[in-house]
Amino acid sequence: MVISKGLVRTKIPLSKPVFDEEMRDAAIDALQNERFVMGESVFEFEEEFARYCGTKYAVSSSSGTFALQLSLIALGVNPGDHVVTTPFSFVATANVALHVGAVPVFADIDAKTCNIDPELAKEKLTNKTRAVIPVHLYGFPADMKRIVEIFGEKGCAVVEDACQAHGAEYYGQKVGTLGDAGCFSFYSSKNMTVCGDGGMVVTNDEDVARKVAKLRDCGRASHYEHDLFGFTARLNTVNAAIGRVQLKRLDEWNEKRRACARLYDKLLSDLDGLVLPPNGSFDVKPVYHLYVIRTNLRDKLKIWLEQRGIQCGVHYPLPIHLQPAYRELFAYRGGEFPNSEFLSKVALSLSMYPELRKDEIGYVCENIHDFFDKI
Ligand SMILES: Cc1ncc(COP(=O)(O)O)c(C=O)c1O
Numbered sequence: 001m002v003i004s005k006g007l008v009r010t011k012i013p014l015s016k017p018v019f020d021e022e023m024r025d026a027a028i029d030a031l032q033n034e035r036f037v038m039g040e041s042v043f044e045f046e047e048e049f050a051r052y053c054g055t056k057y058a059v060s061s062s063s064g065t066f067a068l069q070l071s072l073i074a075l076g077v078n079p080g081d082h083v084v085t086t087p088f089s090f091v092a093t094a095n096v097a098l099h100v101g102a103v104p105v106f107a108d109i110d111a112k113t114c115n116i117d118p119e120l121a122k123e124k125l126t127n128k129t130r131a132v133i134p135v136h137l138y139g140f141p142a143d144m145k146r147i148v149e150i151f152g153e154k155g156c157a158v159v160e161d162a163c164q165a166h167g168a169e170y171y172g173q174k175v176g177t178l179g180d181a182g183c184f185s186f187y188s189s190k191n192m193t194v195c196g197d198g199g200m201v202v203t204n205d206e207d208v209a210r211k212v213a214k215l216r217d218c219g220r221a222s223h224y225e226h227d228l229f230g231f232t233a234r235l236n237t238v239n240a241a242i243g244r245v246q247l248k249r250l251d252e253w254n255e256k257r258r259a260c261a262r263l264y265d266k267l268l269s270d271l272d273g274l275v276l277p278p279n280g281s282f283d284v285k286p287v288y289h290l291y292v293i294r295t296n297l298r299d300k301l302k303i304w305l306e307q308r309g310i311q312c313g314v315h316y317p318l319p320i321h322l323q324p325a326y327r328e329l330f331a332y333r334g335g336e337f338p339n340s341e342f343l344s345k346v347a348l349s350l351s352m353y354p355e356l357r358k359d360e361i362g363y364v365c366e367n368i369h370d371f372f373d374k375i
Contacts, residue, residue, distance in 0.1 A: 008306065008308070008309055009309060010309055010310075011308075011309030011363075012309065012310045012351045012356075012360050012363065012364060013311045013351060013353075014189075014311040014313045014350075014352070015189040015351070015352065015353050016356075017195065017353075018246070018249070018253075018354070019195055019242075022245050023195065023242045023246070026041075026241040026244065026245050027195075027241055029241065030238050030240070030241035031237075031238050034237050035237060036236065036237055036238070037236065037237060038217070038234060039237030039241075041237050041238075041240040041241040041244060042234070042235055042237055044240070044244060045235075045240040045243045045244045046058045046059060046060050046240075048244060049184075049200055049202065049243075049247060050202060052174070052247060053176055053177050053182070053202045054173065054177055055176075055177050055182075055202040055203060055204050056203070056209070057202065057203050057204070057205075057206065057208075057209035058200055058201065058202045058209075059201045059203075059209055059213045059216065060199065060200050060216075060234070060235035060240060061198070061199040061201065061212070061216045061233050061235060062198065062199065062232075062233045062236075063185065063197045063198065063233070064092065064163040064183055064184060064185025064186070064187065065095065065185075065199070066199055066216065066231065066233040067163075067183035067184060067185070067199035068092065068133065068159065068161060068163075068183045068199075069096040069099050070201065070211075070212045070215045070233065071159045071181040071183055071208070072096055072097065072100050072157075072159060073211070073215060074181070074211035074212045074215065075131060075157035075159065075180055075181060075208060076130070077100050077102050077131050077157065078100075078101070078102070078130070079100070079101030079102065080101065080102065080103070080128070081102040081103070081128060081129070081130035081131070082102065082103050082105045082124075082126065082129045082130060083103065083105065083129075083131045083132070083133060084105045084106075084107055084121050084124045084125065084129055084131070084132045084133070084156075085097070085105070085106060085107070085133040085134075085135070086106065086108075086116040086133075086134070086137075086320075086340070087106040087108070087109075087319040087320045087321045087322075087336075087337045087340045088108075088109045088114060088137065088316065088320070088339075088343055089135045089137060089161065089320065090315075091320050091323055092163075093133055093135055093161050093320070094106070094320045096133075097131075097133075102130065102131075105124050106124075106320070106321055106336070107120040107121040107123065107124045108337040109137075109337075109339045109340050109343070110143070111339040111342065111343065113137075113140055113278050114137045114138060114140070114292070114343060114347075115134065115135065115136065115137055115141075116132075116134050116135065116147070117339075118143050118150055121134075121147065121151075122150045125150070125151070125154060125156075129154070129156050130156060130157065131157040131158070132151045132157075132159070133159050133160075133161050134158070134160060134161065134179075135160075135161040135163075135164070136160065136161070136162050136164060136165035136168055136175045137164060138164060138277065138286070138290040138291075138292050138315070139164050139165045139168050139191065139257075139287035139288050139289035139290065140168070140277070140278060140280075140284075141165065141168050141169070141170040141286065142160075144160070144170055144175070144178040145171070147179075148179060157179075157180045157181075158178075158179030158180050159179060159180060159181050159182075159183065160176050160178060160179045160181070160182040160183065161183055162175045162176035162182045162183060162184050163183060163185035163187075163190070163199075164185075164190065164191075164290070165191075165286075165287055165289065166184055166190065166191045166192050166254075166287065167250050168254075168285060168286055169284070170283070170285075171283045176202050177202060177204075180203065180208065181201050181202070181203045181205070181208055181212075182201070182203070183199065183201055184199060184201075184202070185198070185199050186199060186200070186239070186243060186246075191250065191253060191289055192246040192247060192249070192250045192253070193246060194235065194239035194240065194242050194243040194246070195239065196236070196239045196242075197239075198236075198239050198240075198243065211228070214227070214230055215230045215231060215233070216231060216233040217230060217234055218230040218231070218232060219231075252354075253354040254288075254354075256354035256355070256356075257287060257288040257289075257352060257353070258286075258287070258288060260288070260291070260352060260353075260354075260356050260361060261277070261288045261352075263361045264276070264291055264350065264361060264364075264365065267362065267365035268293065268368060271368065271369065271372055273295055273297065273372050274293050274294070274295050274368070275293065275295070275346075276293055277291060277292055289352070290313070290315055290349045290352055291349065291351075291352040292315065292348065292349050293347075294346040295346060296345075296346060297371075297375065298314070298346050298347065298348045300371075300375075301348060301368065301371055302314070304367070304371045305364070305367055305368070305371075310363070310364050310367060311351065312348055312349060312350060313348075314347060314348060314349065315347060316344055316347075317344055318344060319337060319340040319341055319343075319344050321336060321337060321340075322344075350364055
Protein backbone atom coordinates (compact mmCIF):
# COMPACT_ATOMS: atom_id res chain seq x y z
CA MET A 1 0.00 0.00 0.00
CA VAL A 2 1.27 3.49 -0.80
CA ILE A 3 0.92 5.82 2.16
CA SER A 4 1.56 9.53 1.86
CA LYS A 5 1.33 11.78 4.92
CA GLY A 6 -1.09 9.39 6.59
CA LEU A 7 -3.38 9.32 3.54
CA VAL A 8 -3.71 6.46 1.10
CA ARG A 9 -2.59 7.63 -2.32
CA THR A 10 -5.08 6.83 -5.08
CA LYS A 11 -3.67 4.21 -7.41
CA ILE A 12 -6.78 3.71 -9.49
CA PRO A 13 -9.08 6.72 -9.88
CA LEU A 14 -12.81 6.54 -10.49
CA SER A 15 -12.51 8.32 -13.85
CA LYS A 16 -9.73 9.80 -15.94
CA PRO A 17 -10.42 12.47 -18.56
CA VAL A 18 -8.17 12.51 -21.62
CA PHE A 19 -6.33 15.66 -22.67
CA ASP A 20 -3.65 14.95 -25.24
CA GLU A 21 -1.47 16.81 -27.70
CA GLU A 22 -4.09 16.90 -30.46
CA MET A 23 -6.58 18.48 -28.06
CA ARG A 24 -3.99 20.94 -26.79
CA ASP A 25 -3.10 21.95 -30.37
CA ALA A 26 -6.76 22.35 -31.26
CA ALA A 27 -7.32 24.49 -28.16
CA ILE A 28 -4.34 26.75 -28.86
CA ASP A 29 -5.26 27.06 -32.51
CA ALA A 30 -8.80 28.12 -31.58
CA LEU A 31 -7.56 30.61 -28.99
CA GLN A 32 -5.12 32.17 -31.44
CA ASN A 33 -7.20 32.18 -34.60
CA GLU A 34 -10.89 32.36 -33.67
CA ARG A 35 -13.23 34.58 -31.69
CA PHE A 36 -13.26 33.41 -28.06
CA VAL A 37 -17.06 33.36 -28.12
CA MET A 38 -19.08 31.85 -30.98
CA GLY A 39 -16.04 31.06 -33.10
CA GLU A 40 -16.11 28.66 -36.05
CA SER A 41 -15.32 25.64 -33.87
CA VAL A 42 -18.63 26.01 -32.03
CA PHE A 43 -20.63 25.60 -35.23
CA GLU A 44 -18.38 22.84 -36.56
CA PHE A 45 -18.72 20.93 -33.30
CA GLU A 46 -22.51 21.30 -33.47
CA GLU A 47 -22.62 20.02 -37.03
CA GLU A 48 -20.40 17.06 -36.22
CA PHE A 49 -22.34 16.19 -33.08
CA ALA A 50 -25.65 16.27 -34.98
CA ARG A 51 -24.16 14.00 -37.64
CA TYR A 52 -22.83 11.64 -34.98
CA CYS A 53 -26.23 11.36 -33.30
CA GLY A 54 -28.17 11.28 -36.55
CA THR A 55 -30.30 14.38 -35.89
CA LYS A 56 -30.91 17.39 -38.09
CA TYR A 57 -29.76 19.88 -35.46
CA ALA A 58 -27.41 20.19 -32.51
CA VAL A 59 -27.09 23.36 -30.45
CA SER A 60 -24.36 23.72 -27.87
CA SER A 61 -24.64 25.33 -24.45
CA SER A 62 -22.47 26.09 -21.46
CA SER A 63 -23.59 22.97 -19.53
CA GLY A 64 -25.84 19.95 -19.59
CA THR A 65 -28.06 21.73 -17.08
CA PHE A 66 -28.61 24.61 -19.51
CA ALA A 67 -29.19 22.13 -22.35
CA LEU A 68 -32.07 20.66 -20.32
CA GLN A 69 -33.44 23.98 -19.13
CA LEU A 70 -33.42 25.62 -22.56
CA SER A 71 -35.04 22.53 -24.10
CA LEU A 72 -37.91 22.74 -21.63
CA ILE A 73 -38.46 26.41 -22.45
CA ALA A 74 -38.20 25.82 -26.19
CA LEU A 75 -40.73 23.00 -25.96
CA GLY A 76 -43.24 25.26 -24.25
CA VAL A 77 -43.00 24.21 -20.60
CA ASN A 78 -44.49 27.09 -18.62
CA PRO A 79 -44.65 28.10 -14.96
CA GLY A 80 -47.04 25.82 -13.08
CA ASP A 81 -46.71 22.92 -15.54
CA HIS A 82 -45.72 19.50 -14.24
CA VAL A 83 -42.56 17.76 -15.43
CA VAL A 84 -42.37 14.04 -14.62
CA THR A 85 -38.90 12.70 -13.92
CA THR A 86 -36.83 10.30 -11.82
CA PRO A 87 -35.68 11.04 -8.29
CA PHE A 88 -32.59 8.90 -8.87
CA SER A 89 -30.30 11.14 -10.90
CA PHE A 90 -27.98 14.10 -10.57
CA VAL A 91 -29.94 16.93 -8.97
CA ALA A 92 -29.83 19.08 -12.14
CA THR A 93 -32.36 16.77 -13.84
CA ALA A 94 -35.10 18.03 -11.52
CA ASN A 95 -33.70 21.51 -10.85
CA VAL A 96 -34.31 22.49 -14.46
CA ALA A 97 -38.06 22.08 -14.00
CA LEU A 98 -37.94 24.46 -11.03
CA HIS A 99 -35.74 26.89 -12.97
CA VAL A 100 -38.50 27.31 -15.55
CA GLY A 101 -41.15 27.71 -12.83
CA ALA A 102 -42.56 24.21 -13.35
CA VAL A 103 -43.03 21.48 -10.74
CA PRO A 104 -40.85 18.35 -10.83
CA VAL A 105 -43.09 15.34 -10.23
CA PHE A 106 -41.12 12.23 -9.39
CA ALA A 107 -41.83 8.65 -10.41
CA ASP A 108 -39.73 5.85 -8.94
CA ILE A 109 -37.18 3.82 -10.89
CA ASP A 110 -37.18 0.27 -12.13
CA ALA A 111 -34.82 -1.35 -9.59
CA LYS A 112 -33.11 -3.42 -12.29
CA THR A 113 -32.09 -0.63 -14.68
CA CYS A 114 -32.14 2.34 -12.26
CA ASN A 115 -34.09 4.27 -14.92
CA ILE A 116 -37.57 5.71 -14.52
CA ASP A 117 -40.25 3.02 -14.53
CA PRO A 118 -42.64 3.98 -17.37
CA GLU A 119 -45.66 2.42 -15.65
CA LEU A 120 -45.04 4.37 -12.44
CA ALA A 121 -44.46 7.50 -14.54
CA LYS A 122 -47.83 6.91 -16.21
CA GLU A 123 -49.51 7.09 -12.81
CA LYS A 124 -48.18 10.66 -12.42
CA LEU A 125 -49.68 11.84 -15.68
CA THR A 126 -52.38 14.52 -15.18
CA ASN A 127 -53.74 17.35 -17.30
CA LYS A 128 -51.00 19.54 -15.81
CA THR A 129 -48.19 17.34 -17.17
CA ARG A 130 -46.34 19.09 -19.94
CA ALA A 131 -43.09 17.12 -20.19
CA VAL A 132 -41.20 14.05 -19.08
CA ILE A 133 -37.43 13.80 -18.56
CA PRO A 134 -36.20 10.21 -18.68
CA VAL A 135 -32.53 9.82 -17.76
CA HIS A 136 -30.24 7.21 -19.32
CA LEU A 137 -28.53 6.70 -16.00
CA TYR A 138 -24.98 5.37 -15.90
CA GLY A 139 -25.12 5.17 -19.71
CA PHE A 140 -27.90 2.56 -19.78
CA PRO A 141 -30.78 3.48 -22.12
CA ALA A 142 -34.16 4.09 -20.51
CA ASP A 143 -37.27 2.28 -21.80
CA MET A 144 -37.93 4.93 -24.44
CA LYS A 145 -40.51 2.98 -26.47
CA ARG A 146 -42.89 2.89 -23.55
CA ILE A 147 -42.12 6.44 -22.41
CA VAL A 148 -42.73 7.93 -25.85
CA GLU A 149 -45.88 5.82 -26.18
CA ILE A 150 -47.29 6.98 -22.82
CA PHE A 151 -46.27 10.64 -22.87
CA GLY A 152 -46.12 11.32 -26.61
CA GLU A 153 -49.73 10.19 -26.95
CA LYS A 154 -50.81 12.78 -24.41
CA GLY A 155 -48.98 15.56 -26.23
CA CYS A 156 -46.26 15.89 -23.59
CA ALA A 157 -42.74 16.84 -24.58
CA VAL A 158 -40.13 14.11 -24.13
CA VAL A 159 -36.73 15.57 -23.17
CA GLU A 160 -34.05 12.91 -22.82
CA ASP A 161 -31.37 13.49 -20.23
CA ALA A 162 -28.50 11.78 -22.06
CA CYS A 163 -25.87 13.56 -19.98
CA GLN A 164 -24.32 10.20 -19.04
CA ALA A 165 -24.97 8.35 -22.27
CA HIS A 166 -23.09 9.78 -25.26
CA GLY A 167 -23.20 7.14 -27.99
CA ALA A 168 -25.47 4.64 -26.22
CA GLU A 169 -27.91 2.97 -28.61
CA TYR A 170 -31.53 1.91 -28.39
CA TYR A 171 -32.99 -0.19 -31.18
CA GLY A 172 -30.47 1.13 -33.68
CA GLN A 173 -30.77 4.80 -32.71
CA LYS A 174 -28.50 6.90 -30.55
CA VAL A 175 -30.08 7.94 -27.25
CA GLY A 176 -30.94 11.62 -27.25
CA THR A 177 -32.68 11.22 -30.62
CA LEU A 178 -35.72 9.29 -29.41
CA GLY A 179 -37.80 12.10 -27.94
CA ASP A 180 -38.36 15.76 -28.85
CA ALA A 181 -34.95 16.87 -27.63
CA GLY A 182 -31.90 15.10 -26.20
CA CYS A 183 -29.46 16.76 -23.80
CA PHE A 184 -25.80 16.00 -23.19
CA SER A 185 -23.20 17.19 -20.69
CA PHE A 186 -19.51 17.51 -21.44
CA TYR A 187 -18.43 17.84 -17.80
CA SER A 188 -14.95 16.42 -17.33
CA SER A 189 -15.91 12.96 -16.02
CA LYS A 190 -18.33 12.21 -18.90
CA ASN A 191 -17.72 9.72 -21.72
CA MET A 192 -16.47 12.69 -23.71
CA THR A 193 -15.61 16.12 -22.37
CA VAL A 194 -14.73 19.58 -23.61
CA CYS A 195 -12.20 19.85 -20.75
CA GLY A 196 -14.50 22.19 -18.87
CA ASP A 197 -18.23 22.64 -18.64
CA GLY A 198 -20.37 22.30 -21.74
CA GLY A 199 -23.58 20.83 -23.08
CA MET A 200 -25.53 20.07 -26.25
CA VAL A 201 -29.16 19.78 -27.32
CA VAL A 202 -29.96 17.53 -30.27
CA THR A 203 -33.32 17.61 -32.03
CA ASN A 204 -35.02 17.13 -35.37
CA ASP A 205 -37.36 20.04 -34.70
CA GLU A 206 -36.16 23.20 -36.43
CA ASP A 207 -38.24 25.46 -34.22
CA VAL A 208 -36.80 23.93 -31.03
CA ALA A 209 -33.25 24.22 -32.38
CA ARG A 210 -33.76 27.88 -33.32
CA LYS A 211 -35.24 28.73 -29.93
CA VAL A 212 -32.47 26.97 -27.99
CA ALA A 213 -29.87 28.74 -30.15
CA LYS A 214 -31.44 32.10 -29.31
CA LEU A 215 -32.00 31.35 -25.65
CA ARG A 216 -28.38 30.37 -25.06
CA ASP A 217 -27.27 33.63 -26.70
CA CYS A 218 -29.16 36.25 -24.66
CA GLY A 219 -32.35 35.75 -26.71
CA ARG A 220 -30.79 37.42 -29.73
CA ALA A 221 -32.72 37.73 -32.98
CA SER A 222 -29.80 39.79 -34.32
CA HIS A 223 -26.84 41.43 -32.64
CA TYR A 224 -28.78 44.28 -31.00
CA GLU A 225 -32.28 42.82 -31.11
CA HIS A 226 -33.58 40.37 -28.50
CA ASP A 227 -36.97 38.77 -29.06
CA LEU A 228 -36.70 36.14 -26.29
CA PHE A 229 -35.69 36.41 -22.62
CA GLY A 230 -32.43 34.57 -23.03
CA PHE A 231 -29.35 33.63 -21.05
CA THR A 232 -25.60 33.81 -21.42
CA ALA A 233 -25.22 30.06 -21.81
CA ARG A 234 -22.90 29.62 -24.80
CA LEU A 235 -20.18 27.01 -25.18
CA ASN A 236 -16.76 28.70 -25.38
CA THR A 237 -14.89 28.34 -28.66
CA VAL A 238 -11.84 26.73 -27.04
CA ASN A 239 -14.02 24.07 -25.43
CA ALA A 240 -15.79 23.34 -28.72
CA ALA A 241 -12.40 22.89 -30.41
CA ILE A 242 -11.44 20.27 -27.80
CA GLY A 243 -14.88 18.66 -28.07
CA ARG A 244 -14.38 18.13 -31.81
CA VAL A 245 -11.26 16.05 -31.16
CA GLN A 246 -12.92 14.13 -28.31
CA LEU A 247 -15.95 13.29 -30.47
CA LYS A 248 -13.72 11.54 -33.00
CA ARG A 249 -12.58 9.16 -30.25
CA LEU A 250 -15.95 8.57 -28.59
CA ASP A 251 -16.83 5.27 -30.29
CA GLU A 252 -13.41 3.78 -29.61
CA TRP A 253 -13.59 4.92 -25.97
CA ASN A 254 -17.09 3.50 -25.52
CA GLU A 255 -15.91 0.18 -26.95
CA LYS A 256 -13.09 0.15 -24.40
CA ARG A 257 -15.55 0.92 -21.60
CA ARG A 258 -17.67 -2.04 -22.74
CA ALA A 259 -14.61 -4.30 -22.67
CA CYS A 260 -13.84 -3.11 -19.11
CA ALA A 261 -17.43 -3.86 -18.09
CA ARG A 262 -17.23 -7.36 -19.59
CA LEU A 263 -14.07 -8.05 -17.60
CA TYR A 264 -15.62 -6.77 -14.36
CA ASP A 265 -18.67 -8.98 -15.07
CA LYS A 266 -16.45 -12.01 -15.54
CA LEU A 267 -14.31 -11.43 -12.45
CA LEU A 268 -17.18 -10.55 -10.12
CA SER A 269 -19.99 -12.85 -11.28
CA ASP A 270 -19.19 -15.55 -8.69
CA LEU A 271 -19.78 -13.27 -5.70
CA ASP A 272 -23.16 -13.94 -4.07
CA GLY A 273 -23.18 -10.73 -2.06
CA LEU A 274 -23.02 -8.58 -5.15
CA VAL A 275 -25.47 -7.50 -7.86
CA LEU A 276 -23.84 -6.45 -11.13
CA PRO A 277 -25.13 -3.84 -13.61
CA PRO A 278 -27.73 -4.95 -16.18
CA ASN A 279 -26.33 -6.31 -19.41
CA GLY A 280 -27.09 -4.73 -22.71
CA SER A 281 -28.56 -6.70 -25.60
CA PHE A 282 -28.51 -6.59 -29.36
CA ASP A 283 -31.06 -3.75 -29.19
CA VAL A 284 -29.95 -1.90 -26.07
CA LYS A 285 -26.30 -0.89 -26.05
CA PRO A 286 -25.11 0.84 -22.88
CA VAL A 287 -21.91 2.89 -22.74
CA TYR A 288 -20.97 2.35 -19.09
CA HIS A 289 -20.47 5.93 -18.04
CA LEU A 290 -20.33 4.25 -14.64
CA TYR A 291 -19.99 0.62 -13.63
CA VAL A 292 -22.26 0.39 -10.59
CA ILE A 293 -22.40 -2.68 -8.37
CA ARG A 294 -24.79 -3.19 -5.47
CA THR A 295 -24.18 -4.62 -2.03
CA ASN A 296 -25.73 -4.20 1.40
CA LEU A 297 -22.16 -3.73 2.65
CA ARG A 298 -21.58 -0.76 0.34
CA ASP A 299 -20.12 1.66 2.87
CA LYS A 300 -17.73 -0.90 4.36
CA LEU A 301 -16.62 -2.10 0.92
CA LYS A 302 -16.02 1.48 -0.18
CA ILE A 303 -13.73 2.14 2.78
CA TRP A 304 -11.95 -1.19 2.22
CA LEU A 305 -11.23 -0.36 -1.42
CA GLU A 306 -10.21 3.23 -0.74
CA GLN A 307 -7.75 2.04 1.89
CA ARG A 308 -6.16 0.06 -0.90
CA GLY A 309 -5.86 3.02 -3.24
CA ILE A 310 -8.99 2.26 -5.26
CA GLN A 311 -11.24 5.29 -5.62
CA CYS A 312 -14.99 4.57 -5.61
CA GLY A 313 -18.05 6.75 -6.02
CA VAL A 314 -21.65 6.71 -4.89
CA HIS A 315 -24.19 7.78 -7.47
CA TYR A 316 -26.22 8.85 -5.60
CA PRO A 317 -26.15 8.75 -1.80
CA LEU A 318 -29.29 10.91 -1.63
CA PRO A 319 -32.12 10.64 -4.15
CA ILE A 320 -33.21 14.07 -5.34
CA HIS A 321 -36.42 14.20 -3.27
CA LEU A 322 -34.37 13.74 -0.10
CA GLN A 323 -31.92 16.54 -0.87
CA PRO A 324 -32.31 19.27 1.75
CA ALA A 325 -33.63 21.83 -0.75
CA TYR A 326 -36.33 19.40 -1.97
CA ARG A 327 -37.26 18.22 1.51
CA GLU A 328 -37.80 21.82 2.50
CA LEU A 329 -39.82 22.82 -0.55
CA PHE A 330 -41.95 19.68 -0.97
CA ALA A 331 -41.92 18.21 2.57
CA TYR A 332 -40.59 14.83 1.47
CA ARG A 333 -39.80 12.64 4.47
CA GLY A 334 -38.42 9.46 2.95
CA GLY A 335 -40.33 6.34 1.98
CA GLU A 336 -41.96 7.96 -1.07
CA PHE A 337 -39.73 6.27 -3.69
CA PRO A 338 -38.52 2.98 -2.20
CA ASN A 339 -36.48 1.73 -5.16
CA SER A 340 -34.50 4.97 -5.42
CA GLU A 341 -34.00 5.10 -1.67
CA PHE A 342 -32.82 1.48 -1.63
CA LEU A 343 -30.39 2.04 -4.51
CA SER A 344 -28.96 5.09 -2.79
CA LYS A 345 -27.90 2.81 0.07
CA VAL A 346 -26.40 -0.06 -1.94
CA ALA A 347 -24.96 1.41 -5.17
CA LEU A 348 -21.20 1.64 -5.51
CA SER A 349 -19.44 2.95 -8.63
CA LEU A 350 -16.16 1.25 -9.51
CA SER A 351 -13.35 2.76 -11.58
CA MET A 352 -14.37 3.13 -15.21
CA TYR A 353 -12.54 4.90 -18.03
CA PRO A 354 -11.28 3.84 -21.46
CA GLU A 355 -7.62 3.56 -20.46
CA LEU A 356 -8.35 1.39 -17.41
CA ARG A 357 -6.04 -1.61 -17.78
CA LYS A 358 -6.91 -5.29 -17.36
CA ASP A 359 -4.46 -5.67 -14.49
CA GLU A 360 -6.04 -2.69 -12.74
CA ILE A 361 -9.50 -4.23 -13.07
CA GLY A 362 -7.95 -7.46 -11.78
CA TYR A 363 -6.59 -5.57 -8.76
CA VAL A 364 -9.98 -3.99 -8.00
CA CYS A 365 -11.76 -7.34 -8.28
CA GLU A 366 -9.16 -9.18 -6.19
CA ASN A 367 -9.70 -6.67 -3.42
CA ILE A 368 -13.46 -7.06 -3.64
CA HIS A 369 -13.03 -10.85 -3.34
CA ASP A 370 -10.72 -10.36 -0.34
CA PHE A 371 -13.34 -8.18 1.31
CA PHE A 372 -16.09 -10.79 0.96
CA ASP A 373 -13.69 -13.58 2.03
CA LYS A 374 -12.91 -11.75 5.26
CA ILE A 375 -16.33 -10.69 6.42
C1 LIG B 1 -27.83 12.75 -15.39
C2 LIG B 1 -27.29 14.15 -15.43
N1 LIG B 1 -28.12 15.15 -15.73
C3 LIG B 1 -27.68 16.42 -15.82
C4 LIG B 1 -26.35 16.74 -15.60
C5 LIG B 1 -25.94 18.17 -15.65
O1 LIG B 1 -24.89 18.41 -16.53
P1 LIG B 1 -23.86 19.61 -16.24
O2 LIG B 1 -23.04 19.23 -15.06
O3 LIG B 1 -23.05 19.69 -17.50
O4 LIG B 1 -24.66 20.83 -16.01
C6 LIG B 1 -25.44 15.72 -15.32
C7 LIG B 1 -24.01 15.94 -15.15
O5 LIG B 1 -23.42 16.26 -14.22
C8 LIG B 1 -25.93 14.39 -15.19
O6 LIG B 1 -25.11 13.38 -14.89
